[in-house]
Amino acid sequence: MENIDWGTLPFGYFKTDYNVRCYYRNGKWGDIEISQSEYINIHIAATALHYGQEAFEGMKVFRGKDGKIRVFRWEENAKRMQKSCRGIMMAEPPLELFKEMMIKVIKLNEKHIPPPGHGAALYLRPLTIGSGPQVGVKPANEYLFMIFVGPVGPYFKEGFNPVDVQLIHDFDRTAPNGTGQYKVGGNYAASLQPAERAKKEGFATVLFLDSKENKYIDEAGPANFFGIKGNTYITPDSKTILRSITNKSLRQIAKDMGMKVELRPVLKEELKEFDEVGACGTAAVISPIKRIVDRDTGQEYKYCTDGKPGPISTKMYQTLKGIQEGEIEDKHGWNLIIE
């Protein structure tokens, strides 16, 4: 790993030494398998390929200046993986299995954990797929749960620098009573067209409105949305939003900073009342937003007019990163230290 420039590492796939896998067959989870292959051998009629039985997670592991390895809030990810599996009728990996495989894959790839100070981390990608065959539309009888890892840099090339976001009306990432609350590939398939179009039109990402009335802010592609108004942290509540663990952590950090927190429907008209806005998620942590453009009306909302992220977003970003990297006291017990 001597030749890696940790400071310019992109957020992308990176080949590492090992991944871990476990099959669910005949009603039970089997033994953990360690693999050096980047490929899986899959049945041509697997339900993951035909009917979208696929759920994933994304989490980060940090090496602190004290040399310790920290995993951030793993149990939240493990429980959300179970919820996603239940949501699309897949077998749920038990929490203990998740933990054991996670620790194994981190230790096996220890040399790929970036050193502190470059804004890089080891990204963990847990994945559950329907691997058993069906031709009729039915849940599979066999599932594969696996975790692969890779070092990553910031999600948006801007890092902790303000980005432009496009507010759109003509695409929905999920239906009002659909699968938005589950971390499943299908929601991402639905978001690819508007996301690629937004990039072509010069934006970092899209901001979706609620799919029923097109009145409320939903979320930003792969990240939740929040706004700061005075001393209040406001983030949309809706059952189509994926419950971000970063957002949950920021709500706690806001409370710890003495702020008020509101989790409620947010009308798009409120965009003009916010002092600061941002997108949040494991990959992006916080991406401050400097401009939101409504693609239909051309209306623009501007923030960070001095070109810098707002003071509250900055404080929250530094606090969250500080906890994850072991620089700030972890008073809520969010980190698991891997010995």
Ligand SMILES: *Cc1c(COP(=O)(O)O)cnc(C)c1O
């Ligand atoms: C994963 C994800 C997020 C971010 O959630 P975190 O738990 O903070 O990583 C936000 N929105 C969607 C649609 C996601 O899939």
